[in-house]
Amino acid sequence: MKKYVSILLDIELKIREGQYRSGYKLPSVRDASEQYKCSKSTILRAYAELERKHAIYSVPQSGYYVVETHSDVHHGHSSDCVDFASASPDLNVFPYLDFQHCLNQAIDTYKYHLFTYGDSQGLETLRYTLVSHLADTQVFAKKDRIIVTSGVQQALEILAKMPFPNGKEKILVEQPSYDIYLRFLEEESIPVNTIARTAEGLDFYELENQFKQENIKFFYTMSRHHNPLGISYNTEERKTIAALAAKYDVFIVEDDYMADLGVDPLVDPIYAYDQTERTIYLKSFSKIIFPGLRLGVAVLPENLLETFSTYKRYVDTSILSQAALDIYIKNGMYERHKHTISKLYSERIHILNKALERYNQTGYIQTPAVTSGVYTPFKLPRTVNLERLVYNLKARNIQVVAGKGFYLSSYREQQKFLRISISRAQPEQIDQGVKSIIEEVSKGNWY
Template sequence: MQKYMAILSDMEERIRTGQYGPGRKLPSIREAASLYDCSRSTIIRAYAELERQHTIYAMPQSGYYVVDKRGEQWDVRECERLDFTSASPDLNIFPYLDFQHCLNKAIDTYQYHLFTYGDSQGLESFRNTLASHLASDQVFAKPDQIVVTSGVTQALMILTQMPFPNHKSVILVEQPGYDIYLRYLEMEGAPVESILRTSKGIDLDRLEKLFKHGNIKFFFTMPRYQNPLGVSYNLAERKAIVALAAKYDVYIVEDDYMGDLGSERRLHPLHSYDDAEHVIYLKSFSKIIFPGLRIGAAVVPRLLLPTFRMYKKYADSESSLLSQAALEIYIKNGMFERHKHKIVKMYASRMKAMNDALLQHNASGIVEPTLVQSGVYIALQLENSVNMDQLIRRLAGREIVVVHSKGFYLTNYASPYKFLRLSITRVHKDVISASVYTLLEEIKKANQNAGRKRL
């Protein structure tokens, strides 16, 4: 991250956490330059950006002050309902003004292009920007390999329907796995096979047997921060999966929709190990900016590209040009990286609070949590005898809403364990410990009820 961006992120964090409280005067330009060991022009640029965001204001002959937005802040005392279900971005840190600026700039820059039909593969300048952006995450692709889609869901629909050069037909999915895609596969009547995934990973021997004998067209997987478990494949697993795909001519559809929200280094996507061009990499921006943007990107192997483009053209001639243009500007101006730094830091602090709360309140082992240090999901494994529907209702009665495991399995799949999926994106850090205590209290009661019924 550039020096200016790091300084700006630090100033925003100090303001957000109250170190520079509402109405407080900020350090002078000279003092701030000394504090950050940078030039005065860098500080002037940072203060100008904060002023443009309406975060601070300048008083002539006096200095810069923090805008008093206490009426707009999230008062945790008013959060009566604790929502552990949503993975949408925290609305309290949504970059409204930044993105509004990018939308206005996009209209000015692309005013004629926005009102014509564009390339179904995506705005060329945006794909060039995406190529550089993806390279920073070890996904190296030429712009002509990138196809812009209306979210990752559209890419999954295309890949499900189109023929593959390996002439196979079965789609392999993780169990538990991404609920929306599982429901889509069932609705389409697509031939599906499944493999169990746990906090410990997957059985690579079974995966090899399925790849070798299962007529597998592609394996759909979320290697990093999987929904719903929140876990990631380790390095050995990632390399082994890619090697098996190349060996048995099976494609991998890698959904990396949570990749931006992790703070762990060297946890690279499967695509970075793919020398045989058997990995289709899917990128989403919905979890870090906002779902309504409806912009996704698919990095497609060249052998699949003509067919994918044809299906994309007839399914949806083009994704929103305005959204593409605004996101291009948002990325090129460094705004995306700065927002990412902010949101990852916030979510990491919430995940730490979650882990600390479980360590404190789960000493007796009421639940078995997945070991997750980053991302937004964590799963709590329960006793199989627990009445899940009754538990969900009791928690809702105490203003805690959660998602249970049923929807993350194929309908006819005999799930070997039950769990609750928790998301930390909409729950303030300061209420996590108390909510986990209440959550475990209700689970303990559910365990006792299940025990009495067995007797």
């Protein structure tokens, strides 16, 4: 990362955390260059970028100051409410001005294209840009293998309904798993098999047995920052899944929806270990930018392209949104915002883990070792009445999500847990929120 970008990100973080409050005078260019051990021109470039983003302003002969903000009002939520439920990005760090600039530039650049229906595979210039963007995470694919979708959900629904060249019918899903997809599979009566996934991982003997004997069309899995478990596969597990898929002619649908959050650069996606073109790689831009963008990417094997395109049929993603995303990635704004939000979420997870160390000494709650992403489960004692716990926490102004919805309704081996999300939980609230949850759980009056 360029030096001025790291300085910019550090100052933005200090502003968000309140270290640099509204009206605060930033260090002089000379002092900042000594503080960050860089040239004055580098500081001037960082300050100029912060001015352009309306985060700071300059006063001639005086210096640079933080713009007055209203960060104490959290977009419609009471400042007393601890939001451990929301999965959407933190609105307080949404890059409004950057993306508005990209939208305006997209209108100027693509003004004639906006009056056409476009290509159902996606805007060609965006797909060219995505070739190099995906390569940064070891997903190497030609432009023609990339299809832009209306969010990852659309790709998942198409894959569930379309026939596969292996001629098999069942979809294998983890339990627990992505709740919205599970509801879709149930509503559409699509044949489904299940396999348990816990903080300890998968039973790979069972996985192989299902691949071998159960007529599995594809295995749907989240390789990083699993929703709701927060855990990720290690390198050997990813290699094993790719090898079993090749051995038994089963496809893998790898939902890498949080590829950009706290990614270990030494751990590549399952797609990178696939030597036989049986992995469909899916990526969403919702967790980095905003859900309303409704843009996802599917990287498909050659033998699935035609069928997938037939089921997709028409252009259903905004050309303007695609054009704006193309510009947002090309000019480095996406990469910069990715670092900002990834660092922010890592710090919130760290605060959460410290709070658990402080208040959970009796071990009422069990959690996996999650250090990045936005989710972690609070596994509860069997005696806890989950519905009453959620109700009691709501009365204390703490929003949580019960784990029950992340299972198929027919699955009988459900574990009791709360899915905790830190994406909108403000840092100063997390400690008290964790303390309150543990207090409620430890009361033990559930009968």
